[in-house]
Amino acid sequence: MSRVLLVLNSPADKRKAISWIEKAPPGTRVEFKAPRRTLPQNDRMWAMLTDIARQVRWHGLKLSPNDWKLIFLDALKREVRLVPNLDGNGFVNLGCSSSDLSVAEFSDLLELIAEFGTRNGVKFGDDVRQEVADGV
Numbered sequence: 001m002s003r004v005l006l007v008l009n010s011p012a013d014k015r016k017a018i019s020w021i022e023k024a025p026p027g028t029r030v031e032f033k034a035p036r037r038t039l040p041q042n043d044r045m046w047a048m049l050t051d052i053a054r055q056v057r058w059h060g061l062k063l064s065p066n067d068w069k070l071i072f073l074d075a076l077k078r079e080v081r082l083v084p085n086l087d088g089n090g091f092v093n094l095g096c097s098s099s100d101l102s103v104a105e106f107s108d109l110l111e112l113i114a115e116f117g118t119r120n121g122v123k124f125g126d127d128v129r130q131e132v133a134d135g136v
Helices: 011-023 039-055 065-075 103-119 127-134
Strands: 082-084 092-095
Touching: 039 065, 039 103, 065 103
Parallel strands: none
Antiparallel strands: 082 092
């Protein structure tokens, strides 16, 4: 077994993990991660990023929702790295993906986006405002 992913959703999944650990050769690495962000969190993030992209100019530039996502991931102190592209006329982002964030990390990201939007007069859609107010 070179690399596998097992999500612990049931007692049977946990038993399988224990079995794999018992059979693992010395030097095998095991990594435990918190659950990933939820689909409702992801939907809310994109709605908020779209609202910000439509309403805020950043240093005179109109940015896409994806551009804003990278800005907020950087503000969350997640690693965002840039390297020169192959042609030497631009850069390639080697940053992290928001899909790797845990539920708690994603909640922090959504709070950061909401706080920025509030400070910059962004009018979020009604569903987003209500979810933020409800702490969803």
